[in-house]
Amino acid sequence: MMNDYLSYDLFLILVKYHLGGDDIWQKEIAEELNKKVDAIIARNTYTKYKTSPTKEEQEKARIEYLDLKGYHKDRPW
Template structure:
């Protein structure tokens, strides 16, 4: 299984969220932490998906599979169709 790295800031927010009872964090800050953590995880999942598409593009065995993976990667990074070759 591969390892995934997250930023120290996201890790600290996760610790604060899960230890909020001991740290006596109020509901407003807890709600903010929740959304910050959710956004951080969403960004990380997007990065993982983009990297997966890029790796698939670079390691595909056939030209058709390579082109399909390239298109998925370009869609994932938000490259407009007019700027693609």
């Protein structure tokens, strides 16, 4: 299992929400956590691309990563 870190801003929002009981932060927390999950997925996909044992698996992971990032798979990256 890998360690991941929260941004300082997200940490403060979570503290305000949980310790302050302020419900206005729910939407912002959800948005920031979704961004974090997307970044983790992209990083894992990139790692899979760089460490795949076969060219076919590398290409599949490369295309998946480029799709996540919004690049067209036929571009010569």
